[in-house]
Amino acid sequence: MGKPHMPQSGPVLDHRINALIAHRRTIATLQRQIKRTRLVGVVRLTGLIAAALLVLSLIGATAFTWRRYDMAHINIFGFFVLVALAVGYLFFEENFETGQPAGQDKPVAELRLDLELAEEERVLAAAHIARPAYERQYSYRDAIPREIDRLRAESATYRRWHNWLQWTLILCSAAIPAVTALYDPPQPGKGILIGLGAAVSVITSVMGYFKFKERGFNLHQTADAIEQHATALDLAIAPYNHADEKENLGLFAENVESLRIEQRKREQQLDQPHQGPQEVV
Template sequence: MPTPQGAPKPSSAQGRVEQLLSITKDIMHTENRIRNARLLNLVIALAVIFGPLALLILTIITIATSGTIDMGRINLSALPVVAISGIICGIAVSHRSEVQQLSVTDLRLKLSLLREQRRLKAADMTLDSRYARSAYKEEILRDVEDFRKQSRYYRRVHNIFQSIIIVGSLATTTVSGIALDSSPLGFVVIATSFMVGLAAGFTGYFKYRERGFYLQQTADAITQEWTAAELAIFRYKNLPEGEQLALFVEEAERLKSEQRKREQSLDQPSGQSRDAGNAG
């Protein structure tokens, strides 16, 4: 009798493991869809912006140099570039409508739900601490990699805007020094001044440098905690494996919570952020 009664347990456990693996497969598939969706959106954005921007620049230059420079050949040579930009945009939009039924925001929400579903499913299973440790390691390392990617993105945007500010400021000073009041170079001075002001405004408002710094700091801190837990050093020294995992989870969640508070603080105006910091 004990054997027949105990028989369903392995199959039940095996079924739960298969469900867990199926959820993991869905997570990987959704992550791939998010990457493809972001790439398509980037291509569409570049195509949509580049075509009209090229036409606007050519129009301004043609008007500014009217009667002095013949822009006919340049305009004719630029038309194929604008046409190709439109074709790429059309193909990208068509491809997105075929393969991307959900927006990036919807896909990220679906990914979060799948990860939470996998976490709950793993919690229902009777697993030893080593498997739980490995599962949390996968999750936390994924979070760390996301922090690093976002940090690189914000640093890259900050560097681009800073380059625009530096080059634009020098160009404005140089061109304004050699341009006359009636010179077509006056348009260049206006354009570069606008670009410098726009870049400075975006940099000051969105605080890309601070966002990248805090994300990198959080990623480094979580990585340091994980290394200490793996090597059983510092606060994890001479602790049982279960207590090490519990302490690491607590510290990792604390660091992630602090990162969310920093992001919320950066999203507030400077005055409110300072008042919130003083109140804390």
């Protein structure tokens, strides 16, 4: 009779673990490169559009006010703004080329293909490393504090956006009657009133569309619930007061995943367009 197959260990297992870590590091590097390349593309496009709009605006304003208004000082100021944009663009390009690894100036489409291939290689490498469910659940428990920190950081970001927009909305709304009372007749302040009214409309629409307050509240609520389960597991209190630690870890992973699924469902509900009462089940 042949010997039963035993899981590999020792140098072979260490080599496969190191290979898996290397694949994950490659994936993280490619993800950073994709974000960096996208950022560079946005900055380049924004700089070119801003420079073109500035030049066209100066030319149009000069032609429109020719022999009626002296645009020399405005044109000089615009020239210095163009020089500042050019210097900033060159500085950005120089720093980007300095921080970019040699031979890594690939387009986003090619980087995405490299990322997909790296993901497939990582999956194949992970398939050769078989760990018991208990070890995976224990590793999952160790990763929970980072997940809680991530949820709370995202929640704080949404709250800051909501508070900033809310205060801006309050100030703009309060400034409208003040400007109306200050400019009587309102003709000199008409442009200010139009700008304030447009700002109020835009801010209200943005807050209603992105729902920063609701997203921040849901993330904070999920983080608190996961932390409550983690504390109960550490203190061995209900529902994690079983004698078998493996059973406690399995139950903990199941509960946390349920909370994360509920969080994703709430996010999907917030992304859905508003429906009338007649369509709500």
